[in-house]
Amino acid sequence: MISYISASYIYTLTGDPLKDGVIGVDSDGFIEEVMTAGEAKAKNIAVLTHYKGLMVPGFINTHCHLELSHLKGKISKHTGLQGFVQQVMQQRQADGGMISAAMHAGDQEMLENGIVAVGDISNQLVSKGVKSDSKLYYHTFVEAMGFNPDRAADIIRAAVKLKDDFAPLRASVVPHAPYSVSETLFKELLAEAEQAGGLLSIHNQETPDENLFFQKKEGSFLKLYEFLGLNIDFFEAAGKSSLLTYLSRLSPSLNTLLVHNTFSDEEDLDFAADNHPHLYWCLCPNANLYIENTLPDVAMFIRKGLKMTLGTDSLGSNDQLSIAAEMFTLQEHKTVPFELLLQWATINGAEFLGIEDRFGSLAPGKRPGINILEFSGDGPSLRITGSVEKIY
Numbered sequence: 001m002i003s004y005i006s007a008s009y010i011y012t013l014t015g016d017p018l019k020d021g022v023i024g025v026d027s028d029g030f031i032e033e034v035m036t037a038g039e040a041k042a043k044n045i046a047v048l049t050h051y052k053g054l055m056v057p058g059f060i061n062t063h064c065h066l067e068l069s070h071l072k073g074k075i076s077k078h079t080g081l082q083g084f085v086q087q088v089m090q091q092r093q094a095d096g097g098m099i100s101a102a103m104h105a106g107d108q109e110m111l112e113n114g115i116v117a118v119g120d121i122s123n124q125l126v127s128k129g130v131k132s133d134s135k136l137y138y139h140t141f142v143e144a145m146g147f148n149p150d151r152a153a154d155i156i157r158a159a160v161k162l163k164d165d166f167a168p169l170r171a172s173v174v175p176h177a178p179y180s181v182s183e184t185l186f187k188e189l190l191a192e193a194e195q196a197g198g199l200l201s202i203h204n205q206e207t208p209d210e211n212l213f214f215q216k217k218e219g220s221f222l223k224l225y226e227f228l229g230l231n232i233d234f235f236e237a238a239g240k241s242s243l244l245t246y247l248s249r250l251s252p253s254l255n256t257l258l259v260h261n262t263f264s265d266e267e268d269l270d271f272a273a274d275n276h277p278h279l280y281w282c283l284c285p286n287a288n289l290y291i292e293n294t295l296p297d298v299a300m301f302i303r304k305g306l307k308m309t310l311g312t313d314s315l316g317s318n319d320q321l322s323i324a325a326e327m328f329t330l331q332e333h334k335t336v337p338f339e340l341l342l343q344w345a346t347i348n349g350a351e352f353l354g355i356e357d358r359f360g361s362l363a364p365g366k367r368p369g370i371n372i373l374e375f376s377g378d379g380p381s382l383r384i385t386g387s388v389e390k391i392y
Contacts, residue, residue, distance in 0.1 A: 002032050004040070005391070006047045007055035007372060011339070013347045013361035022047055023055070023362060023370070029392040030367045051372045051391070054384070056342055057362050058116030058369020059323035060349025063201070063259045063282045063311025065121045066130065070094050070102035071316030078293045081207035082220045086227060088316055096126075103130045106321055110312075111135055113322040114371035114390040117350065117359055119201060119257065119311070125165050132169065139353050140166050141201045145176035147230055149184035156188040172198035178246040179210055179221055186249035193251045199353065200250060204258040205242055207292060211263060214242040243268040252276045255352050259311065262288050262296045269304050280307045280352040283344070285329040286320075287313030298334040309349040310341075324373065328386030338375075338382045 002024045010021035012034055022040035024033035040047070068088065075087045107130050110118065117137040120127065131138040144159040146152065156173070163171045173192050175181040181189070193200060205211060209219035217237040225232050238245040243264060250256055252275065258264075259282045272279055281301060288295050290313075301308060312321045327341045346368075350360025359368045370392040374385040 002026055003048045004045050005049050005051065005055075005370075006037075006040075007051040007053055008375075010034070010055040010362065011057075011342055012363065013057060013343065014363050017339075020050075021055075025370065025392055028367065029369070031362060031364050033364060034362060051389075053372040053389070054375050055362070056371050056373060057346045057360055058371060058390075059114050059345045059388075060117045060309065060353065060359060061110060061115045061312050061321070061323055062119040062257055062280070062309040062349045062352055063121070063284055063313060064110075064118050064321065065314035065316070066103050066106055066118070067099070067122055067124060067127045068092070068314035068316040069106035070099045071314065072102070072319075075316045077290050079291065080209075080220070081291055082209070082224045084291045084317065085224065099126055100130070102315070103127055106315055107131075107134050107136060110321045112390060113320070113324060114369065114388045115321070115323055116369035117353060117355060119199075119349075119353060121201070122162070122166070122171075125162060128166055128169065137353075137355060137359070138169060139199060140169060140171040141174045141199070142166070142171055143176040144173055144185060144189060145180040146185055147180055147182050147225070147232065147235075149182040149234065152182060152185040152188050155185055156192060160192060170198075172196065172200065174199075174201045175250075177203040177206075177210075178242040179213055181246075183249070186246065190249060190251055193254055197254065200254050200256040201259060202246075202250070202256070204261050205263045205268070206260040206288075208263050211241045214238050214245045215240060241265070241268055244271055247272060247275055250276065252278065254278060255280065255354065257282050257309065257352055260284060260288065260296075261301075262292060262294060264296065266300060266304075269300065269306065273304065273306070280309050280348065282309045282311045283326070283330070284311040284313040284318075285326055285333070287311075287317040289329070290317045290319075295330075295333055298330060298336060302336070302340065307348055307352075308344040309352055310345050322386075322388070324371075324384070324388040325386050328384060331383060337380065338384060 010018040020037040212219035347360035350356040
């Protein structure tokens with residue numbers, strides 16, 4: 001049975017917004033028809049419900065750490081990345097039942113906040129059960145990390161096994177971050193990626209000291225390695241930013257997500273655009289404020305016309321798992337127009353994950369999820385409140 005619903009504006013992501021438009025949707029959430037108000041009137045369509053809000057597709061969270069959900073409220077804010085990493089390592093271990101319950105709660109929170117698909121970072125197998133039972137679509141990024149080049153073969157072997165253990169769920173092996181992956185391990189990861197295909201993700205330029213480390217082998221990362229008991233005498237500074245140092249070690253043929261990008265500059269963006277045709281840039285603004293208390297130069301990314309997506313990071317670095325809240329933060333702090341934010345939150349993320357045939361836009365044949373956002377204003381001055389109601 002088809003139900004016809006309407007809203008103040010329908011943002012299909014395939015055309016202009018439809019004022020008082022109408023969508024026909026079946027009981028399973030599949031879209032059967034999308035109409036203007038005039039088309040629906042001409043067909044004598046009886047609208048079941050009219051929502052005073054913006055009707056949009058379900059959101060795509062391209063960067064999350066579900067397995068860290070039990071750290072909610074336990075990590076101090078504004079410590080910088082190095083302090084954050086140390087706190088996570090010190091508090092990561094917990095009772096298995098507590099970790100499982102927190103992950104289930106996080107999964108449910110995303111569902112209720114209108115998220116339909118997630119790119120999730122995993123270092124363990126603990127999230128497989130939650131993901132298998134979830135109503136959300138998950139692609140798991142199994143992180144490989146190890147700065148000691150002598151351990152690269154063992155690390156990649158363990159990461160591939162973990163990826164295989166996630167089957168039949170979709171998963172791929174990816175580098176954690178440039179400062180935690182040796183050049184040797186990058187080579188192993190490249191070989192694995194080109195053989196297995198799939199998607200790539202890497203944390204990028206989340207702190208200024210990441211660039212400082214690669215430029216001069218200075219800064220707080222030296223203390224982090226000391227805390228971890230790592231001898232990095234073998235490492236030599238490249239004399240350039242981290243992105244300029246490592247990007248050539250990734251496969252240019254695969255969809256690749258650079259996450260955070262808080263301290264990327266124009267030279268980084270230009271180099272990336274010239275050297276990797278399948279890059280997506282993920283912003284996690286609330287996590288950036290939580291950890292470093294700063295945000296990327298969003299206007300620069302917009303000016304360059306880059307493919308942007310949104311993520312929530314973890315509940316260890318965020319107070320909630322809500323893409324609508326991330327949109328609201330960028331609207332308030334960086335005055336990003338709503339329609340651009342919506343592209344980042346929906347279709348761009350779906351394209352990165354390779355699921356745009358099902359998600360990302362309101363089109364017949366898709367089951368993308370349907371959300372209602374509260375709003376004020378109109379046209380270029382349109383603003384959202386950050387609240388979301390999931391209706392399908």
